[in-house]
Amino acid sequence: MSKNVKEESIMEYVTLNNGIKMPMAGIGTFLLTPDEAEASVLNVLACGYRLIDTANAYVNEKAVGRAMKKSGVSREEIFLETKLWPAFYEQSDAVEKTLERLDTDYIDLLLIHQPAGNYIAGYKLMEKAYTEGKVKAIGLSNFSQSQIREILDICEVKPVVLQTEVHPYYQEKKLKDYLKKEGIVIQAWYPLGHGDKALLEEPLFQELGKKYGKSSAQIILRWHIQAGNIVIPGSKSPAHIQDNFDLFDFSLTAWEMAQISIMDKNVRYYTSTPELLQRYAAMVPPVDEQK
Numbered sequence: 001m002s003k004n005v006k007e008e009s010i011m012e013y014v015t016l017n018n019g020i021k022m023p024m025a026g027i028g029t030f031l032l033t034p035d036e037a038e039a040s041v042l043n044v045l046a047c048g049y050r051l052i053d054t055a056n057a058y059v060n061e062k063a064v065g066r067a068m069k070k071s072g073v074s075r076e077e078i079f080l081e082t083k084l085w086p087a088f089y090e091q092s093d094a095v096e097k098t099l100e101r102l103d104t105d106y107i108d109l110l111l112i113h114q115p116a117g118n119y120i121a122g123y124k125l126m127e128k129a130y131t132e133g134k135v136k137a138i139g140l141s142n143f144s145q146s147q148i149r150e151i152l153d154i155c156e157v158k159p160v161v162l163q164t165e166v167h168p169y170y171q172e173k174k175l176k177d178y179l180k181k182e183g184i185v186i187q188a189w190y191p192l193g194h195g196d197k198a199l200l201e202e203p204l205f206q207e208l209g210k211k212y213g214k215s216s217a218q219i220i221l222r223w224h225i226q227a228g229n230i231v232i233p234g235s236k237s238p239a240h241i242q243d244n245f246d247l248f249d250f251s252l253t254a255w256e257m258a259q260i261s262i263m264d265k266n267v268r269y270y271t272s273t274p275e276l277l278q279r280y281a282a283m284v285p286p287v288d289e290q291k
Contacts, residue, residue: 010048010248012225016160017183020137022109023079024225025247026051028189028232034063034291036236041067043238045078047245053163053232055083055113056098062290065103075104083113083141083163086281089122095129101290106134111141111163114272117281119147120154127157139163139187142272145178152182161185166229167193168202168220171264176228187230192217194269204259212250215243222247223260 012024027044029037029052037060041052045067054064061082068078082102088094089112099107110129112122126138139161140148151159162179166172166188176186193199205216212219217233217240224231225247233244252260 011050012248014185014228014230016137016185017158018137018160020108020160022137022161022185022230023049023051024230025049025221025245026053026079026081026230026232027241027244028053028234029058029060029064030055030189030234032058032060032234032236034060036060038063038067038070040234040236040241042071043241044245045071045073047242049241049245050077051079051081051230051232053081054102056085056088056287057083057113057285059285059287059290061098061101061287062103065101069103079108080104081109081111082107083111084122084126085283085285085287086114086117086119086122086277087284089118089125092125094122094125095134097287099134101287106136108135109137109139109161110135111139111161112143113141114277114280115140115143115147116277120150123151123155127155130157137161139184145175148179148182148184158182159184161187161230163187163189165190165268165270166224167191167199168223168260168263169193169196169199169265170268171227171261173264185230186228187232188224189232190269191224191229191231191233192220196269202263204263208252208256214246214250218243218247219252222250222252223257226252226257 013021054061110126112119129135137160139159141163200216205219208219209216221231235241
């Protein structure tokens, strides 16, 4: 069996509204230093992951690019996702500089990172990169339903993904219903509730872990995938990275999915405020100082 056939058999994919296939599980590099990001990406690619998420603001795009080159995995097999920071929305060369840092000819999915500053200009910049073939798909991160509607009303290229906080305590059911009607897929950051001990120690997850021979984290990630959420848990631990990928040899029952659904508390770990978004719009991450 070839390596590619094996990967197809263990990974699940979602087809985005422009026909692109995206892996349902990958690695996030938020809060990882360049050295940590490079090591983690090398590790995850060796484990079979093909979805890698980074951002201008994480200041580790160069490290992600190095790891992709060092991995020996062909560029066409990797689904590379990054995000434009608000300070760059009005810079005409923002996408080109992002490509340079990643040392790649194209980005599979490019997102507007925050609904701050002139995000309409940023979206238009991404649409231009899409039509030029520098980006295969474009989307949004941390946008509310009204802000998504604003983009849908003016866009020429429809967003394919909304990356936002989703986990069993914060399931965004109404937003997901709206996005489903628009053909936009949810991608969950903080899919494990920012590692919240209370969430991971929920008796239901421990009970299901014993039933399936999985950890609570694996049960939660499996719930996400069956609920249609793309997941990008972050880790620098090789053991956790491997565990976070071991999600495709079991399925939760409809009853088990329903029991997790009623755990929704509408409690999130990240709160955005107008003041915070204003700071985001002004803040320039030291991207040109990346190592």
